[in-house]
Amino acid sequence: MTDTITPVDDPVPATTRKDWSSDQEVRWCPGCGDYSILAAVQLLMPELGIRREDTVFVSGIGCAARFPYYMNTYGMHTIHGRAPAIATGLALARPDLHVFVVSGDGDALSIGGNHLIHALRRNVNITILLFNNQIYGLTKGQYSPTSELGKVTKSTPFGSLDQPFNPISVALGAEATFVARTHDMDRQHMMETFRRAFEHKGSTLVEIYQNCNVFNDGAFGAITAKQVRDDMLVPLRHGEPIRFGVDGSKGVVLDPQKGARIVEVADVGEDALLVHDEARPDPGVAFMLSRLARGPHEPTPIGIFRAVERQEYGAAVNAQVEAARAERGEGDLAALLRSGATWDV
Amino acid sequence: MQLTGDRFTTSSALVGNDLATLPDFPAEIRAPAGTLAGVSAFQVHISDHDITTPGDAPTVLVAMNPAALRSQIDRVDAGATVIVNIDAFDDRSLTKAGYSENPLRDGSLDAYTVFEVPMTSLTKGAVEPLGVKPRDAERSKNFFALGLVSWMYTRPVDRTLEWIDKRFASKPLVVAANKAAFKAGHAFGETAELFDHPYDVKPAKLPSGTYTNVTGNTALAWGLIAASQLSGLPLFLGSYPITPASDILHELSKHKNFNVRTFQAEDEIAGIGAALGAAYGGNLGVTTTSGPGMALKAETMGLAVSLELPLLVIDIQRGGPSTGLPTKTEQADLLMALHGRHGEAPLPIIAAKSPSHCFEVAIEAARLALTWRTPVILLSDGYLANGTEPWLLPDIDSLPDLHIEFATEPNHTDENGAQSFWPYLRDPETLARPLALPGTPDLMHRIGGLEKTDGSGNVDYDPVNHERMVEVRAAKIAGIAKDLPDVEVSGDVDSADLLVVGWGSTWGAIDGAVARARAAGHKVAAVHLMHLNPFPPNLGEVLKRYPKVLVPELNLGQLSRVLRAEFLVDAKTVSKVRGLPFTAAELEQAILDHLTGVLS
Numbered sequence: 052m053t054d055t056i057t058p059v060d061d062p063v064p065a066t067t068r069k070d071w072s073s074d075q076e077v078r079w080c081p082g083c084g085d086y087s088i089l090a091a092v093q094l095l096m097p098e099l100g101i102r103r104e105d106t107v108f109v110s111g112i113g114c115a116a117r118f119p120y121y122m123n124t125y126g127m128h129t130i131h132g133r134a135p136a137i138a139t140g141l142a143l144a145r146p147d148l149h150v151f152v153v154s155g156d157g158d159a160l161s162i163g164g165n166h167l168i169h170a171l172r173r174n175v176n177i178t179i180l181l182f183n184n185q186i187y188g189l190t191k192g193q194y195s196p197t198s199e200l201g202k203v204t205k206s207t208p209f210g211s212l213d214q215p216f217n218p219i220s221v222a223l224g225a226e227a228t229f230v231a232r233t234h235d236m237d238r239q240h241m242m243e244t245f246r247r248a249f250e251h252k253g254s255t256l257v258e259i260y261q262n263c264n265v266f267n268d269g270a271f272g273a274i275t276a277k278q279v280r281d282d283m284l285v286p287l288r289h290g291e292p293i294r295f296g297v298d299g300s301k302g303v304v305l306d307p308q309k310g311a312r313i314v315e316v317a318d319v320g321e322d323a324l325l326v327h328d329e330a331r332p333d334p335g336v337a338f339m340l341s342r343l344a345r346g347p348h349e350p351t352p353i354g355i356f357r358a359v360e361r362q363e364y365g366a367a368v369n370a371q372v373e374a375a376r377a378e379r380g381e382g383d384l385a386a387l388l389r390s391g392a393t394w395d396v
Numbered sequence: 397m398q399l400t401g402d403r404f405t406t407s408s409a410l411v412g413n414d415l416a417t418l419p420d421f422p423a424e425i426r427a428p429a430g431t432l433a434g435v436s437a438f439q440v441h442i443s444d445h446d447i448t449t450p451g452d453a454p455t456v457l458v459a460m461n462p463a464a465l466r467s468q469i470d471r472v473d474a475g476a477t478v479i480v481n482i483d484a485f486d487d488r489s490l491t492k493a494g495y496s497e498n499p500l501r502d503g504s505l506d507a508y509t510v511f512e513v514p515m516t517s518l519t520k521g522a523v524e525p526l527g528v529k530p531r532d533a534e535r536s537k538n539f540f541a542l543g544l545v546s547w548m549y550t551r552p553v554d555r556t557l558e559w560i561d562k563r564f565a566s567k568p569l570v571v572a573a574n575k576a577a578f579k580a581g582h583a584f585g586e587t588a589e590l591f592d593h594p595y596d597v598k599p600a601k602l603p604s605g606t607y608t609n610v611t612g613n614t615a616l617a618w619g620l621i622a623a624s625q626l627s628g629l630p631l632f633l634g635s636y637p638i639t640p641a642s643d644i645l646h647e648l649s650k651h652k653n654f655n656v657r658t659f660q661a662e663d664e665i666a667g668i669g670a671a672l673g674a675a676y677g678g679n680l681g682v683t684t685t686s687g688p689g690m691a692l693k694a695e696t697m698g699l700a701v702s703l704e705l706p707l708l709v710i711d712i713q714r715g716g717p718s719t720g721l722p723t724k725t726e727q728a729d730l731l732m733a734l735h736g737r738h739g740e741a742p743l744p745i746i747a748a749k750s751p752s753h754c755f756e757v758a759i760e761a762a763r764l765a766l767t768w769r770t771p772v773i774l775l776s777d778g779y780l781a782n783g784t785e786p787w788l789l790p791d792i793d794s795l796p797d798l799h800i801e802f803a804t805e806p807n808h809t810d811e812n813g814a815q816s817f818w819p820y821l822r823d824p825e826t827l828a829r830p831l832a833l834p835g836t837p838d839l840m841h842r843i844g845g846l847e848k849t850d851g852s853g854n855v856d857y858d859p860v861n862h863e864r865m866v867e868v869r870a871a872k873i874a875g876i877a878k879d880l881p882d883v884e885v886s887g888d889v890d891s892a893d894l895l896v897v898g899w900g901s902t903w904g905a906i907d908g909a910v911a912r913a914r915a916a917g918h919k920v921a922a923v924h925l926m927h928l929n930p931f932p933p934n935l936g937e938v939l940k941r942y943p944k945v946l947v948p949e950l951n952l953g954q955l956s957r958v959l960r961a962e963f964l965v966d967a968k969t970v971s972k973v974r975g976l977p978f979t980a981a982e983l984e985q986a987i988l989d990h991l992t993g994v995l996s
Contacts, residue, residue: 073842075842075854075855103840104836104838104840105834105835119842119844120842120844122842124840126842126843126844127673127676127703127843128842128844129672129844129845130695130696130699133666133669133695133696136661136662136666136669136673137672137676138673139661139669139670139673140634140669140673140674140677141834143657143674144630144674144679144681145677147835148677148834148835165666166665166669169661169666368659369657371652372653372655372656372657374652375652376652376653376655378653381653381654382625382651382653382654382655382656384621384625384654384792387618387621388790388792389608389789391610392410392609393608393789394608395604395605395606396412396602396605396606396788
């Protein structure tokens with residue numbers, strides 16, 4: 052904390068979406084899924100009870116990374132892949148701030164994969180929004196680390212050969228304490244998921260299926276289009292049996308041999324369904340749920356996969372500083388310089 | 397061996413000698429003992445007069461095994477004393493060190509006074525009665541050697557014994573063994589007839605005051621803490637372990653009560669990234685590294701140049717390229733510091749000249765970074781990092797005030813009367829931009845790596861604006877020169893035939909060489925540069941004042957290349973890239989060669 056920032060005791064003023072929108076013209080392609088995500092965030096912010104000046108959006112590079120320019124908060128548009136590292140330093144230095152990271156599938160999972168996994172395992176207090184459109188947009192259409200196998204793009208005219216990452220699986224493997232998925236066609240679901248992520252103490256990873264209507268149009272249409280959603284999205288609700296489909300006719304069971312799999316509820320009975328528990332200490336079941344769909348063309352879970360309490364890194368770092376100050380007193384520079392052997396001439 | 401060398405150094409400082417040290421150890425943590433690659437050496441130069449280098453040829457060499465003898469004997473002049481641990485000179489060890497004949501028997505050491513001391517067996521004899529296992533007993537033999545040399549140079553005994561107590565406090569048996577070995581070595585020196593009389597080095601005549609003994613890395617860490625206190629900004633270090641910079645991370649991590657946060661990042665990039673994030677939040681952001689890490693940090697330095705945020709980048713140079721010589725010294729990162737970023741990305745560069753000077757340089761680096769809102773590169777090197785010297789402790793009250801003002805009010809009113817904060821509306825004098833910290837009401841703004849409009853800071857692709865911004869960023873850094881003191885010329889200021897220009901850790905050797913050349917009747921002057929970008933304002937005029945300009949550097953001529961380009965002077969290079977510092981004798985010879993025209 053610096054002595055230049057005076058804590059304000061006044062109540063947080065009521066704001067509207069407009070207060071959280073900057074004066075900059077939004078420059079994504081018309082029809083881009085990023086618009087609806089921006090709207091969801093700008094609509095949510097007035098509900099969070101925080102001040103604009105205490106909020107910082109940090110981004111790397113890519114289409115999604117333009118996000119901070121459109122928020123009337125503090126913001127930093129930084130380097131490809133490095134936003135989690137930069138945000139970590141900011142969050143450690145300034146635990147009073149609300150730090151968001153906006154990233155894409157290339158930014159977070161390719162060039163910045165290392166920073167993402169370490170930010171997640173440390174559990175530093177940053178909210179990471181990962182816009183996954185399964186394509187490189189800003190560089191105009193190369194395959195990304197989440198593109199499906201065999202993807203034909205400018206850089207893979209004969210089809211991509213790389214096994215894609217599943218961002219939820221990656222985050223769970225990286226010891227993340229909060230992992231969720233939402234999509235750009237459902238504002239209410241986005242807002243609710245972002246709110247939970249914001250309220251979580253520690254690093255959070257929210258994957259947002261986001262349509263790139265120029266380079267990868269319809270990538271998620273098979274599961275997010277209104278007419279198919281009921282059958283193709285599997286909502287995860289804490290404490291409830293996992294059911295989906297019109298009339299909730301389908302559900303998810305945990306098969307000891309095959310992991311999570313989809314069943315007709317009528318065949319197994321409701322009691323056989325897996326009851327979703329986002330707070331399970333072991334991430335194993337959440338991981339199995341993350342493998343339920345092999346891609347966004349099969350019934351796909353959305354919602355909060357995992358939300359567990361663990362020591363928040365920044366608080367722990369600052370607790371060590373406070374403990375040292377309490378135990379040894381404020382540092383005395385003159386004494387420090389004399390802490391080794393000294394002699395007089 | 398490094399530990400005992402260090403202790404001998406401290407003992408010498410305590411009796412008031414001036415001193416300089418040169419640790420020289422392998423990069424491997426446990427290099428095979430007895431091999432040439434595994435030799436761990438520690439050179440210390442003690443003197444009763446002011447000295448500025450670890451010395452040229454040592455007058456005493458202690459060799460614990462044949463490999464140590466073989467690797468170090470060439471550094472010792474004829475006539476010197478060589479003490480060997482005779483117990484280690486068996487056939488197997490001789491072969492391992494590459495000797496086909498025993499050098500103690502074949503006459504190859506005839507030019508030296510050789511003392512053969514059975515250190516291993518005497519150490520075992522001294523410590524085994526304590527119940528120490530034979531294998532562990534042998535480990536105390538370095539303390540036998542320390543005791544022996546302490547006697548030879550009349551170093552105080554009691555404080556070393558106290559130090560052993562503290563250093564190994566958790567292992568009482570090790571304390572007892574090391575003390576017994578130390579005393580045995582001391583007693584051996586005293587009673588054996590090998591040494592006629594102890595060597596007594598009188599205290600140096602140093603300016604009066606309180607002294608301590610510091611390594612460059614410790615002084616640098618303390619300088620960073622001082623800069624934090626002087627600026628009122630919490631210190632944040634983002635760093636990734638790398639030799640020889642890690643000791644700064646270690647030292648700072650001990651001092652959390654100074655409101656210091658140290659963050660061991662997942663890699664070099666995250667280290668500087670976190671430091672930059674902390675700087676944006678109003679901390680004094682610092683990252684520490686060495687050569688390979690500098691390459692990885694380059695992109696973030698470029699971002700810091702574009703964001704115009706204060707940031708300290710500390711490079712403890714080592715032998716390169718690539719992994720190079722991790723534990724050896726070099727000065728070959730200067731041109732990288734100057735130019736190693738894409739685009740036009742100027743930033744200030746400063747260098748420390750001695751271990752204790754690292755303290756002052758850290759404070760100066762912070763002053764430049766905070767005043768001009770810019771990343772600053774501070775160059776030290778392996779020699780300064782691990783070397784020690786007595787340091788006249790500064791008066792804390794004499795240190796500069798580094799507080800800066802952060803913006804608290806809007807600084808722009810648009811045509812409709814609406815007020816806002818323009819992050820790039822510069823101070824007309826310094827061209828520094830205003831800094832508004834997150835948390836400051838009404839000054840919300842966005843910054844980023846895209847080119848921005850001067851003033852408003854909005855993203856701007858206009859060609860003319862970009863050119864103006866490139867020029868403004870360059871002018872801002874160049875303009876720092878107006879604020880720098882003139883460089884001081886030492887030696888024969890008015891009459892020198894040759895000017896020696898140095899930077900960084902070559903200072904001690906240059907100082908010694910110039911003194912020797914002048915003592916021999918030559919007219920020589922010297923300047924030593926702390927500010928390498930921008931240069932001190934009078935440097936060009938100084939360079940043109942002297943007929944010859946000589947630039948010694950532990951690289952192939954990086955500063956001389958810059959001086960030639962910048963000032964059109966015929967600067968000549970004296971180069972050495974062996975992972976070792978210059979000796980004063982080498983530079984004295986180079987000065988004479990250039991003066992007499994042997995080299996020109």
